[in-house]
Amino acid sequence: xxxxxxxxxxxxxxxxxxxxxxxxxxxxxxxxxxxxxxxxxxxxxxxxxxxxxxxxxxxxxxxxxxxxxxxxxxxxxxxxxxxxxxxxxxxxxxxxxxxxxxxxxxxxxxxxxxxxxxxxxxxxxxxxxxxxxxxxxxxxxxxxxxxxxxxxxxxxxxxxxxxxxxxxxxxxxxxxxxxxxxxxxxxxxxxx
Amino acid sequence: xxxxxxxxxxxxxxxxxxxxxxxxxxxxxxxxxxxxxxxxxxxxxxxxxxxxxxxxxxxxxxxxxxxxxxxxxxxxxxxxxxxxxxxxxxxxxxxxxxxxxxxxxxxxxxxxxxxxxxxxxxxxxxxxxxxxxxxxxxxxxxxxxxxxxxxxxxxxxxxxxxxxxxxxxxxxxxxxxxxxxxxxxxxxxxxx
DNA sequence: CCAGTTGTGTACCGATCGGTATGAAACTAG
DNA sequence: CTAGTTTCATACCGATCGGTACACAACTGG
Numbered sequence: 001x002x003x004x005x006x007x008x009x010x011x012x013x014x015x016x017x018x019x020x021x022x023x024x025x026x027x028x029x030x031x032x033x034x035x036x037x038x039x040x041x042x043x044x045x046x047x048x049x050x051x052x053x054x055x056x057x058x059x060x061x062x063x064x065x066x067x068x069x070x071x072x073x074x075x076x077x078x079x080x081x082x083x084x085x086x087x088x089x090x091x092x093x094x095x096x097x098x099x100x101x102x103x104x105x106x107x108x109x110x111x112x113x114x115x116x117x118x119x120x121x122x123x124x125x126x127x128x129x130x131x132x133x134x135x136x137x138x139x140x141x142x143x144x145x146x147x148x149x150x151x152x153x154x155x156x157x158x159x160x161x162x163x164x165x166x167x168x169x170x171x172x173x174x175x176x177x178x179x180x181x182x183x184x185x186x187x188x189x190x191x192x
Numbered sequence: 193x194x195x196x197x198x199x200x201x202x203x204x205x206x207x208x209x210x211x212x213x214x215x216x217x218x219x220x221x222x223x224x225x226x227x228x229x230x231x232x233x234x235x236x237x238x239x240x241x242x243x244x245x246x247x248x249x250x251x252x253x254x255x256x257x258x259x260x261x262x263x264x265x266x267x268x269x270x271x272x273x274x275x276x277x278x279x280x281x282x283x284x285x286x287x288x289x290x291x292x293x294x295x296x297x298x299x300x301x302x303x304x305x306x307x308x309x310x311x312x313x314x315x316x317x318x319x320x321x322x323x324x325x326x327x328x329x330x331x332x333x334x335x336x337x338x339x340x341x342x343x344x345x346x347x348x349x350x351x352x353x354x355x356x357x358x359x360x361x362x363x364x365x366x367x368x369x370x371x372x373x374x375x376x377x378x379x380x381x382x383x384x
Numbered sequence: 385c386c387a388g389t390t391g392t393g394t395a396c397c398g399a400t401c402g403g404t405a406t407g408a409a410a411c412t413a414g
Numbered sequence: 415c416t417a418g419t420t421t422c423a424t425a426c427c428g429a430t431c432g433g434t435a436c437a438c439a440a441c442t443g444g
Contacts, residue, residue: 115221
């Protein structure tokens with residue numbers, strides 16, 4: 001049992017770069033050549049380290065959720081309903097309209113990859129989205145300060161709808177400050 | 193001056209089918225082979241009638257805006273601010289979660305086509321989106337019943353954000369009835 | 385009939401797609 | 415050193431991509 005030739009690149013850093021490419025160009029808009037040039041490695045190394053394109057996307061999506069997108073699950077820990085929603089929306093704005101990262105949301109983008117060869121990427125994104133919304137609903141179900149007439153499931157869906165909308169707006173070029181105004185208006189109307 | 197061989201297909205009906213394919217699969221997810229089989233014509237006929245893939249997409253997008261998406265501009269004619277928003281949101285739900293048409297919104301989908309060869313499709317979608325939002329803002333600017341503290345531009349952006357979110361939710365599989373509940377909650381909070 | 389024009393069908397173009405075979409290079413264990 | 419193992423680099427695979435050349439069919443005006 002010997003350990004062969006050491007790999008000449010940092011797999012973690014490479015995955016980060018893959019995430020950035022998928023985030024900017026989407027699953028369908030990213031080719032293997034785009035990936036190999038961005039990662040600075042050649043094709044066989046990519047396949048040996050990450051599997052095929054679908055698996056690499058799945059790993060990048062994983063990193064997206066647990067890295068820059070982690071604020072969404074952290075937001076659930078806020079004490080009040082209002083603060084949960086507030087942090088959730090703030091997270092969406094920073095994530096999708098931040099200046100250091102591509103515009104838009106990777107999961108929202110991937111939902112719209114509906115070509116015949118994109119089913120696996122789309123399904124992976126849908127699974128994360130579904131789980132995220134279920135967690136938000138559970139958080140509201142356990143809340144004691146939910147305003148009268150607000151159903152947990154419906155509120156969760158509305159918040160998710162708004163953060164999705166923010167992602168689309170960010171992908172359309174809307175700036176962070178513009179989205180903050182929109183978010184303030186929505187928040188003050190929804191949970192005054 | 194003679195009129196050559198008559199074309200063997202209905203160009204209008206073909207364009208409708210092209211729209212449906214782009215709507216369901218997105219610009220990047222739709223190949224020329226998908227189009228020719230869906231339209232029932234062969235490649236040279238498609239190119240002679242509609243130009244290249246980009247031009248066909250532009251024409252399909254045009255038809256989308258002036259056909260099923262026309263409810264968005266009709267909504268602006270409603271008498272009150274509340275009704276404008278109400279119809280706008282209803283339009284988004286019917287358009288993106290209707291049972292006779294593909295799920296999701298073509299312009300929202302196309303914004304997420306950000307591969308290197310999709311710039312023209314993306315730009316066309318962005319132009320329509322920008323124009324639609326400007327029209328909504330102008331409608332609110334001329335409104336006399338705008339609630340106090342509501343800025344026309346911000347409200348227009350929020351409504352657009354919500355309709356975008358609805359489109360994403362519809363593309364994710366959410367049903368029309370679920371979206372109606374979400375829309376009701378949002379509307380009652382925003383314009384009680 | 386003929387000439388001119390326009391659409392149709394087939395068969396093809398170079399480029400790129402995702403994915404891989406192959407052999408040399410770089411390491412570890414003995 | 416050698417044997418075994420893993421990675422790297424090149425070069426390639428069939429399939430599909432968007433787009434087109436070309437010959438023939440179907441029409442109109444004379």
